[in-house]
Amino acid sequence: xxxxxxxxxxxxxxxxxxxxxxxxxxxxxxxxxxxxxxxxxxxxxxxxxxxxxxxxxxxxxxxxxxxxxxxxxxxxxxxxxxxxxxxxxxxxxxxxxxxxxxxxxxxxxxxxxxxxxxxxxxxxxxxxxxxxxxxxxxxxxxxxxxxxxxxxxxxxxxxxxxxxxxxxxxxxxxxxxxxxxxxxxxxxxxxxxxxxxxxxxxxxxxxxxxxxxxxxxxxxxxxxxxxxxxxxxxxxxxxxx
Amino acid sequence: xxxxxxxxxxxxxxxxxxxxxxxxxxxxxxxxxxxxxxxxxxxxxxxxxxxxxxxxxxxxxxxxxxxxxxxxxxxxxxxxxxxxxxxxxxxxxxxxxxxxxxxxxxxxxxxxxxxxxxxxxxxxxxxxxxxxxxxxxxxxxxxxxxxxxxxxxxxxxxxxxxxxxxxxxxxxxxxx
Numbered sequence: 001x002x003x004x005x006x007x008x009x010x011x012x013x014x015x016x017x018x019x020x021x022x023x024x025x026x027x028x029x030x031x032x033x034x035x036x037x038x039x040x041x042x043x044x045x046x047x048x049x050x051x052x053x054x055x056x057x058x059x060x061x062x063x064x065x066x067x068x069x070x071x072x073x074x075x076x077x078x079x080x081x082x083x084x085x086x087x088x089x090x091x092x093x094x095x096x097x098x099x100x101x102x103x104x105x106x107x108x109x110x111x112x113x114x115x116x117x118x119x120x121x122x123x124x125x126x127x128x129x130x131x132x133x134x135x136x137x138x139x140x141x142x143x144x145x146x147x148x149x150x151x152x153x154x155x156x157x158x159x160x161x162x163x164x165x166x167x168x169x170x171x172x173x174x175x176x177x178x179x180x181x182x183x184x185x186x187x188x189x190x191x192x193x194x195x196x197x198x199x200x201x202x203x204x205x206x207x208x209x210x211x212x213x214x215x216x217x218x219x220x221x222x223x224x225x226x227x228x229x230x231x232x233x234x235x236x237x238x239x240x241x
Numbered sequence: 242x243x244x245x246x247x248x249x250x251x252x253x254x255x256x257x258x259x260x261x262x263x264x265x266x267x268x269x270x271x272x273x274x275x276x277x278x279x280x281x282x283x284x285x286x287x288x289x290x291x292x293x294x295x296x297x298x299x300x301x302x303x304x305x306x307x308x309x310x311x312x313x314x315x316x317x318x319x320x321x322x323x324x325x326x327x328x329x330x331x332x333x334x335x336x337x338x339x340x341x342x343x344x345x346x347x348x349x350x351x352x353x354x355x356x357x358x359x360x361x362x363x364x365x366x367x368x369x370x371x372x373x374x375x376x377x378x379x380x381x382x383x384x385x386x387x388x389x390x391x392x393x394x395x396x397x398x399x400x401x402x403x404x405x406x407x408x409x410x411x412x413x414x415x416x417x
Contacts, residue, residue: 006399007371012344013352014372022265023278025258032257032285033250 113141119220126239150226178237183215257285264309270372271310272317284309303382355405363398
């Protein structure tokens with residue numbers, strides 16, 4: 001039998017196959033949308049693994065707001081890979097979870113951390129050397145200041161690392177400046193949503209569930225979390241040299 | 242597409258609406274059966290989260306269908322279900338039209354039985370090329386194979402199909 005016949009027959013068979021009626025597209029749009037904005041708050045135990053798989057630093061801030069406001073914010077946020085997405089507010093952000101069970105690679109100090117990453121690691125003069133330094137997959141350097149209750153993360157912004165933050169109320173987001181650069185100030189407990197290289201979102205409770213200042217310096221995005229005021233956070237941020 | 246890539250859910254909703262039907266057909270034909278709708282929903286959610294792996298300018302349909310087909314295969318595997326069982330013809334409501342001239346009922350059943358008996362990869366490539374009517378390039382993208390192997394796998398699958406059909410004309414046709 002010539003191929004051409006089998007070709008035609010198979011196509012004809014395809015058109016006669018019994019495929020159940022498809023879902024209503026509008027219904028599918030609604031379902032998918034609901035799932036995408038729901039941001040299931042299942043903390044991932046494999047945070048480090050996902051962190052290791054992360055690529056550009058983008059900080060997505062989930063803001064419930066009108067499309068106009070959102071568009072304006074998106075424009076403002078075009079730095080450091082920050083993205084704003086519209087979504088429903090998270091009703092009950094998990095406050096202040098204890099930091100346990102996450103053993104990042106602990107570096108012996110700032111110099112050790114510097115030797116393991118490709119970007120300049122900087123120390124805020126206001127705080128001095130951190131109590132603890134950890135490096136995650138050569139992309140994130142995290143300083144911990146235990147007494148001050150501050151955590152400072154420096155991300156290699158040239159990579160495709162994605163961090164997303166869920167902010168319950170857009171009024172909790174404030175614009176400020178660090179060294180003349182736009183910075184984002186979040187003053188409510190929030191959840192971090194990590195997007196790994198495969199594009200999967202993983203929700204992680206905020207590490208300190210405290211105020212957070214996010215800004216960019218050169219190719220590095222920096223996040224300061226802690227029980228500090230905006231003024232103090234900016235002072236600390238500007239002392240980073 | 243640009244708006245979708247920027248994370249715009251409204252723009253993504255337009256894509257979901259446009260591709261729901263084809264995604265559903267792909268899911269149903271690649272073994273999701275009655276769960277096709279769930280598979281499609283899951284695939285759209287995953288696709289949005291994977292947008293970072295989408296290269297601007299590449300066609301969206303095969304990129305999406307790859308996720309759909311993978312999702313359907315995962316489901317099938319987890320349920321230990323044979324994908325071939327998803328392929329059925331609409332017996333009660335046969336399509337009127339030129340297809341019936343091309344394919345008589347008996348021949349159609351024999352063909353379907355033969356397709357169902359093919360190895361998974363053969364059936365998959367034929368499903369893409371003939372039942373979803375995708376091009377070779379699209380099929381390559383959906384299955385994640387090099388374009389060359391789509392061509393050769395299709396040829397091999399057709400040859401197997403011909404052999405089986407030949408055998409069936411001389412033997413008792415068994416439903417299994």
